[in-house]
Amino acid sequence: MTKLTKALLLSAFVYPGAGQIFLKRSTSGIIFIIISTMGLYFILSNIFKITFQIIEDIKSGGVQPDFTTLLSLISQHDTQLLNNAFTVMIVTWLISIIHIFIVSKTSQ
DSSP, X not given: OOHHHXXXXXXXXXXXXXXXXXXXXXXXXXXXXHHHHHHHHHHHXXXXXXXXXXXXXXXXXXXXXXXXXXXXXXXXXXXXXXXXXXXXXXXXXXXXXXXXXXXXXXXO
């Protein structure tokens, strides 16, 4: 397996920037890792915030824990920021993979 293949697999299946770190392109790898981690943190923190609000509603007895009620509670929350953060993560992941191709072509 070539270095390019290993780097592509690392960035595609492990984490964006892992392939750059493997290719000793630490600066670009760290940039990809930071952007992806910030997006992941934003997504998870908002998901947990929404989840804990719904759990509190259930505990207080104001909401019945059935599927349709839970689905309507989730849909009441503004998810546009979550969608944007998810898009940023996907784009970062793709750019990370494309960047490995560019780096490997210039280093040969």
